[in-house]
Amino acid sequence: LSDRLTETFRNLRTKGKLTPADVDGTVREIRRALLDADVALPVVKEFTAKVRERALGDEVNRALNPAQQVVQIVNEELIGILGGQQRRLQFAKTAPTVIMLAGLQGSGKTTFAGKLAKMLEKDGHTPLLVACDLQRPNAVNQLQVVAERAGAAIYAPEPGNGVGNPVKVAKDGVEFAKQKQHDIVIIDTAGRLGVDAELMKQAADIRKATDPDEVLFVIDALTGQDAVNTAKAFQEGVDFTGVVLSKLDGDSRGGAALSVASVTGRPIIFASTGEGLDDVEPFHPDRMASRILDLGDILTLIEQAQSAFDEAEAAKMAEKLATEQFTLEDFLEQMQQLKKMGSMKKMLGMLPGMGQMKQQLDDFDEREIDRTEAIIRSMTPGERRNPKILNGSRRLRIARGSGMTVTDVNQLVQRFDQAAKMMKTVARGGVPNIPGMGPV
Numbered sequence: 321l322s323d324r325l326t327e328t329f330r331n332l333r334t335k336g337k338l339t340p341a342d343v344d345g346t347v348r349e350i351r352r353a354l355l356d357a358d359v360a361l362p363v364v365k366e367f368t369a370k371v372r373e374r375a376l377g378d379e380v381n382r383a384l385n386p387a388q389q390v391v392q393i394v395n396e397e398l399i400g401i402l403g404g405q406q407r408r409l410q411f412a413k414t415a416p417t418v419i420m421l422a423g424l425q426g427s428g429k430t431t432f433a434g435k436l437a438k439m440l441e442k443d444g445h446t447p448l449l450v451a452c453d454l455q456r457p458n459a460v461n462q463l464q465v466v467a468e469r470a471g472a473a474i475y476a477p478e479p480g481n482g483v484g485n486p487v488k489v490a491k492d493g494v495e496f497a498k499q500k501q502h503d504i505v506i507i508d509t510a511g512r513l514g515v516d517a518e519l520m521k522q523a524a525d526i527r528k529a530t531d532p533d534e535v536l537f538v539i540d541a542l543t544g545q546d547a548v549n550t551a552k553a554f555q556e557g558v559d560f561t562g563v564v565l566s567k568l569d570g571d572s573r574g575g576a577a578l579s580v581a582s583v584t585g586r587p588i589i590f591a592s593t594g595e596g597l598d599d600v601e602p603f604h605p606d607r608m609a610s611r612i613l614d615l616g617d618i619l620t621l622i623e624q625a626q627s628a629f630d631e632a633e634a635a636k637m638a639e640k641l642a643t644e645q646f647t648l649e650d651f652l653e654q655m656q657q658l659k660k661m662g663s664m665k666k667m668l669g670m671l672p673g674m675g676q677m678k679q680q681l682d683d684f685d686e687r688e689i690d691r692t693e694a695i696i697r698s699m700t701p702g703e704r705r706n707p708k709i710l711n712g713s714r715r716l717r718i719a720r721g722s723g724m725t726v727t728d729v730n731q732l733v734q735r736f737d738q739a740a741k742m743m744k745t746v747a748r749g750g751v752p753n754i755p756g757m758g759p760v
């Protein structure tokens with residue numbers, strides 16, 4: 321996603337003011353970038369519509385750097401969808417706080433249960449893990465291992481008591497926590513490979529039986545377009561108070577985060593970033609937006625945009641120079657400018673790409689400029705604009721009029737031809753606009 325968006329904003333580099341066409345092009349690219357990142361289509365549509373509306377509005381027109389403003393808008397909208405502020409866990413007024421985990425099989429519930437327990441212990445809590453995944457033969461054992469690694473207590477069904485009845489285990493677990501003074505209960509539940517009515521009912525029943533303070537929906541960040549359907553199914557089937565985005569250490573840029581947050585309106589509370597129990601962090605919407613946008617890179621890009629814009633202007637000027645005819649009038653004007661600005665050599669030394677010309681004009685002293693001026697002043701405007709018409713009789717007339725010889729006139733025309741060629745060469749290389757020099 322980031323690469324695509326970076327490319328998108330790179331396209332804005334050379335823009336000063338944004339036209340509606342620029343905005344449409346950019347929005348199209350953002351749309352494609354989000355779809356590439358597997359953000360769900362309805363989410364992409366809503367998002368780009370908002371960005372477009374704002375990008376066409378006044379705030380962008382008034383902005384010093386409209387391209388940067390568009391990035392800002394995209395960033396703000398992303399943060400908005402991702403929940404704005406960082407959301408913390410809600411604790412019960414009277415212990416124990418009950419936190420239930422729900423999600424598809426393999427999404428990372430059991431692993432996260434251990435991570436959460438460890439995090440909470442660090443904060444001085446005494447969490448109890450409750451093993452309600454009685455679906456897979458090894459699930460209880462897996463939670464036992466996780467609990468041990470986290471140094472947390474676990475409540476698991478004993479043979480003959482509650483096996484096969486996850487709702488009873490959940491209820492018993494909460495009771496157990498009350499007796500043993502655990503201030504937090506973390507309920508690990510079963511998942512299926514896909515959305516499943518029986519699974520939903522089981523999770524909903526556990527929720528009803530334990531009345532959790534938080535129901536956290538765990539979703540694999542690598543989930544693609546399915547993220548929307550899965551999240552909606554869990555919201556309708558169980559409902560949840562927050563989201564845990566797992567496996568953010570994978571390739572994902574966070575497309576699933578955007579989809580889930582957008583369609584459910586539920587905040588993402590934690591990001592899980594590895595298999596280890598310490599690989600977890602509170603979810604920060606602004607950081608996620610930056611991750612999606614790779615904002616660091618983009619802001620650098622946009623900073624470069626302004627100078628790139630200036631370069632583009634200079635290049636446009638140079639191109640004009642290259643295509644438009646360079647006339648003797650321009651030549652004369654240039655001479656006068658150069659004379660005004662002092663030493664011609666010094667002047668030429670300041671122009672990149674002018675070394676060759678400087679050498680040629682090394683002996684071009686100011687008196688010569690005066691003579692050149694005299695010759696050009698003896699030409700008709702037509703001759704100045706188009707020196708190609710300077711035949712023998714015209715040259716003779718000009719020589720007489722300026723008090724010079726025909727050889728002088730010939731030399732000037734030759735020098736002018738060289739200068740004109742030089743101008744084209746320099747123009748192709750892109751000469752910056754030198755203040756006071758007019759068109760270079």
Ligand code: GDP
Nearest residue numbers: 425426427428429430431566567592593594595
């Ligand atoms: P559950 O079925 O929802 O309980 O999922 P598990 O907790 O058993 O996790 C399924 C697999 O994903 C396991 O192999 C975990 O080690 C792995 N896993 C869980 N969370 C993460 C994570 O944040 N990053 C990575 N890379 N792997 C994870």
Ligand code: MG
Nearest residue numbers: 429430453459
């Ligand atoms: Mg599990």
